[in-house]
Amino acid sequence: MAISVRNLSVDYSLPHGTAHALRDVSLEIQKGELLGLVGESGSGKSTVAFALMGLLANNAKVISGTAKIDGKSFDLTKPNATAALRGRGMAMIFQDPMLSLNPVFTVGTQLCEVLRRRSPGSDRKTRIGMAEDALDKVKLSNPQRRMGQYPHELSGGMRQRVVIAMALLSEPALLIADEPTTALDVTVEAQIMREIIGLRDRIGCAVLLITHSLGLVTEYCDKLSVLYAGERLESGTVNEVQQQPGHPYTRMLFDCEVQIDRERHADASENRFTVIAGELPDTRQRPPGCIFNGRCDVSFADCAVVDPGDYPVGNDTEHSARCLRLETP
Amino acid sequence: MSGLVVTLKRICSERDGRLGLAFTLAILVFALVGPLVSPDPNAINIKARFAQPGLTHLLGTDNLGRDLMARTSVGTRYALTLAVMIVVISSIIGSLIGIVAGIAGAWIDRAVMAVFDIVNAFPPLILAFALIALYGKGSATFVLLVTVVFIPQFGRMARARAQTLRNLSFIEAERMLAVHPVTIVVRHYLPNVAGPIIVLASMNLPVVIAFEASLSFLGFGVQPPKSSLGTLIKDGFMSINQSWWPTVAAALVLAIATLGATLLGEALRRVIDPKTASVS
Amino acid sequence: MDAISINNARLRFGETAALDGVSLSIPQNKCFGIVGESGSGKTTLMRAILGLQKLDQGDIRILGNPLVHSRAARKQRANFIQPIFQDPAASLSPRSRIRTLMNEVATVLKEPLATTDERLRVILNRLGLSQSVVDKYPHEISGGQARRVAIARALLMRPSILVADEPTAGLDVSVQGDLLNLLQDIRRSEKITLVVISHNLAIVRLIAENAIVMRAGKVVEGGDVGSLFRSPREAYTRELLAAWPSITQAGPPARLVDVQDHGELGL
Numbered sequence: 001m002a003i004s005v006r007n008l009s010v011d012y013s014l015p016h017g018t019a020h021a022l023r024d025v026s027l028e029i030q031k032g033e034l035l036g037l038v039g040e041s042g043s044g045k046s047t048v049a050f051a052l053m054g055l056l057a058n059n060a061k062v063i064s065g066t067a068k069i070d071g072k073s074f075d076l077t078k079p080n081a082t083a084a085l086r087g088r089g090m091a092m093i094f095q096d097p098m099l100s101l102n103p104v105f106t107v108g109t110q111l112c113e114v115l116r117r118r119s120p121g122s123d124r125k126t127r128i129g130m131a132e133d134a135l136d137k138v139k140l141s142n143p144q145r146r147m148g149q150y151p152h153e154l155s156g157g158m159r160q161r162v163v164i165a166m167a168l169l170s171e172p173a174l175l176i177a178d179e180p181t182t183a184l185d186v187t188v189e190a191q192i193m194r195e196i197i198g199l200r201d202r203i204g205c206a207v208l209l210i211t212h213s214l215g216l217v218t219e220y221c222d223k224l225s226v227l228y229a230g231e232r233l234e235s236g237t238v239n240e241v242q243q244q245p246g247h248p249y250t251r252m253l254f255d256c257e258v259q260i261d262r263e264r265h266a267d268a269s270e271n272r273f274t275v276i277a278g279e280l281p282d283t284r285q286r287p288p289g290c291i292f293n294g295r296c297d298v299s300f301a302d303c304a305v306v307d308p309g310d311y312p313v314g315n316d317t318e319h320s321a322r323c324l325r326l327e328t329p
Numbered sequence: 330m331s332g333l334v335v336t337l338k339r340i341c342s343e344r345d346g347r348l349g350l351a352f353t354l355a356i357l358v359f360a361l362v363g364p365l366v367s368p369d370p371n372a373i374n375i376k377a378r379f380a381q382p383g384l385t386h387l388l389g390t391d392n393l394g395r396d397l398m399a400r401t402s403v404g405t406r407y408a409l410t411l412a413v414m415i416v417v418i419s420s421i422i423g424s425l426i427g428i429v430a431g432i433a434g435a436w437i438d439r440a441v442m443a444v445f446d447i448v449n450a451f452p453p454l455i456l457a458f459a460l461i462a463l464y465g466k467g468s469a470t471f472v473l474l475v476t477v478v479f480i481p482q483f484g485r486m487a488r489a490r491a492q493t494l495r496n497l498s499f500i501e502a503e504r505m506l507a508v509h510p511v512t513i514v515v516r517h518y519l520p521n522v523a524g525p526i527i528v529l530a531s532m533n534l535p536v537v538i539a540f541e542a543s544l545s546f547l548g549f550g551v552q553p554p555k556s557s558l559g560t561l562i563k564d565g566f567m568s569i570n571q572s573w574w575p576t577v578a579a580a581l582v583l584a585i586a587t588l589g590a591t592l593l594g595e596a597l598r599r600v601i602d603p604k605t606a607s608v609s
Numbered sequence: 610m611d612a613i614s615i616n617n618a619r620l621r622f623g624e625t626a627a628l629d630g631v632s633l634s635i636p637q638n639k640c641f642g643i644v645g646e647s648g649s650g651k652t653t654l655m656r657a658i659l660g661l662q663k664l665d666q667g668d669i670r671i672l673g674n675p676l677v678h679s680r681a682a683r684k685q686r687a688n689f690i691q692p693i694f695q696d697p698a699a700s701l702s703p704r705s706r707i708r709t710l711m712n713e714v715a716t717v718l719k720e721p722l723a724t725t726d727e728r729l730r731v732i733l734n735r736l737g738l739s740q741s742v743v744d745k746y747p748h749e750i751s752g753g754q755a756r757r758v759a760i761a762r763a764l765l766m767r768p769s770i771l772v773a774d775e776p777t778a779g780l781d782v783s784v785q786g787d788l789l790n791l792l793q794d795i796r797r798s799e800k801i802t803l804v805v806i807s808h809n810l811a812i813v814r815l816i817a818e819n820a821i822v823m824r825a826g827k828v829v830e831g832g833d834v835g836s837l838f839r840s841p842r843e844a845y846t847r848e849l850l851a852a853w854p855s856i857t858q859a860g861p862p863a864r865l866v867d868v869q870d871h872g873e874l875g876l
Contacts, residue, residue, distance in 0.1 A: 040781035185646035190852040215854030256782040258811040260853045271815040273786030498700035507687035520704035
């Protein structure tokens with residue numbers, strides 16, 4: 001069963017005007033699939049997660065948007081539209097695991113709480129057994145001991161594992177991971193990503209991975225959506241997008257990624273790095289035409305005037321991008 | 330200067346802030362203008378003893394027929410001058426000592442904190458009696474006393490801020506440039522310590538005003554014939570059977586002054602230092 | 610003579626050894642990378658090199674001069690070595706105008722203000738900053754500008770060594786190249802020794818000639834970047850390289866790197 005978000009638009013009211021942080025963003029994730037939502041700072045990628053979870057800041061307002069999760073439709077413009085889903089239907093992994101953990105309760109108490117909410121009738125012994133089992137599944141050493149520990153006694157990677165264990169116990173239909181490994185070291189990052197994939201394989205949920213790292217997406221995700229200044233510029237399978245980026249922004253983003261195996265001049269000072277010149281447009285007053293126009297290296301006259309639609313790229317029906325160059329007359 | 334306007338605007342955006350600002354301004358005007366428009370505060374006029382408030386004596390007269398408007402405004406001016414002087418001196422000295430202790434650490438820090446602890450160990454009134462016994466009554470003794478009592482408060486706050494600042498990149502960048510330590514303290518520590526210190530200072534103003542009044546009430550503050558809010562309340566209190574008015578007039582001015590300063594200080598804290606304001 | 614040489618640096622914070630016998634030498638006019646994960650001691654090592662952190666044991670030489678923690682020595686050292694801190698906005702004193710911060714350099718150098726101003730004009734130009742930036746307060750400029758202002762201030766001291774702490778941390782990929790290219794330019798035109806502390810292996814590999822990999826306060830291995838990353842001798846270096854997420858053509862299904870679970874440190 002697919003999970004979908006349609007036409008999500010979110011505004012933030014700021015002291016100097018209203019920022020249109022998201023404009024008509026749509027996403028679709030199949031069960032058991034990992035969708036990477038890639039964007040730089042200011043792209044609105046976290047706003048997508050917060051709008052879905054109903055965790056938007058007070059100055060934010062969902063202008064339009066519906067979500068379809070587990071066969072049910074939700075009107076996201078209503079406050080607390082998805083409240084019923086939190087915990088059971090949807091789970092979220094934040095960049096900072098302490099946002100999901102209560103510092104005054106032990107790991108065990110918090111895991112058992114998840115189970116108690118899910119199945120109120122179960123007895124305490126079973127719950128403890130299941131919680132320990134979950135900790136073991138996310139490869140946390142010595143689960144019995146961890147159950148009695150407080151979050152602050154654990155390292156960042158271990159805390160993130162506990163959060164994943166909580167998600168494992170709540171068996172959500174959709175797992176949203178918002179920069180889950182950004183604060184972690186690369187070796188721990190690889191382990192945590194493996195646990196997230198392990199979790200998906202165990203409960204077959206859909207995973208929305210929100211990240212700024214294309215490397216992470218190409219390495220772990222099935223599909224990819226590129227967000228820029230509040231608009232989805234490209235979407236498709238990782239393979240397709242990588243081989244044939246439909247949008248210049250996607251291509252430039254791939255070029256900017258510093259590859260570990262890139263060719264290297266012997267004189268290190270000769271090595272240059274790719275940059276996307278220009279700055280993010282002001283989302284308070286969206287300029288007409290393509291949102292990426294000012295920074296694009298292949299733009300033409302129409303780009304400043306015509307708002308591009310979502311055009312298919314190549315023969316793949318799933319692969320599309322918002323670039324006028326793809327328009328077929 | 331626009332910072333000041335913004336601060337004032339934000340203070341005025343809530344009821345307590347507006348009230349505090351209004352009271353404080355009223356007291357300031359009273360203290361500045363009052364003595365200019367009223368008769369000599371020490372002129373005795375036995376015929377007009379315990380006069381009711383009226384056109385000749387706006388706030389009535391006391392047991393010697395002295396004009397209460399003049400006496401309370403002079404007393405307010407005196408209290409305000411003392412309070413501002415004390416708070417300014419103790420906050421500057423306290424900040425500098427605190428910053429130095431916070432930067433230096435090690436034994437200097439421990440020694441400074443020990444001295445602060447010793448000073449705070451004495452109840453202010455007991456310390457006041459001891460100092461008065463040593464140096465006699467008078468404003469100089471009072472200023473010295475309250476300044477000494479207040480230094481640790483400012484010192485502690487400045488020290489805590491300095492300890493945080495010490496490890497911040499911009500202070501380390503200054504050190505890496507080998508900028509003179511005095512320059513670093515004055516230009517980079519002080520302005521960044523100032524916010525919470527100003528708030529603390531403004532909240533201590535009413536404390537000093539009330540403390541001065543209580544010492545004067547007990548007869549250890551200003552000496553006659555000079556007037557202070559504390560002596561006015563005491564004198565009025567002694568003759569309260571003949572007329573309740575003198576006591577109420579002085580007490581009202583004291584209440585408005587301390588309430589106004591407290592409300593203003595609280596509002597200022599919410600504007601400048603929202604973090605500590607939300608905690609308490 | 611080496612730009613920086615460190616012999617058997619040791620430092621403990623309570624129970625943990627932040628630096629556990631670190632020895633290295635950094636050649637002049639080259640870029641040297643210090644790579645490691647959190648807790649590896651790379652930041653402590655940087656602070657020790659800058660003279661912001663005293664060592665328990667061992668010695669550090671900057672251009673042959675032993676690093677001493679006296680005001681006179683610090684003053685002398687300021688002419689040789691300058692830092693570029695991780696958060697550039699935080700390395701500018703928030704309540705001083707940028708002009709004030711720049712004038713401080715003139716005072717330190719005992720140089721006429723006009724001379725410093727002239728040099729500053731040239732530096733600002735080269736860093737692509739407008740001259741009017743000096744009239745602003747740090748909070749009035751963008752993060753990217755603040756980064757350049759911090760670099761300009763360091764360059765005003767005419768250092769021969771620049772130490773950059775995580776220069777690309779928190780930067781988007783589309784703009785990080787700009788800063789790296791700038792560092793490359795400065796390095797060539799100023800004949801500067803650049804020390805880059807970073808967790809980003811890919812960037813260090815491209816920008817540095819030599820590098821060390823640190824872990825738990827020790828140097829795991831080091832040497833010429835080309836061979837270090839092509840054929841690492843130590844298992845830990847290989848592990849780091851394997852875990853680095855890279856844009857692979859392998860594509861989905863997700864390729865899982867087999868990372869050896871070496872347990873959680875310290876607990």
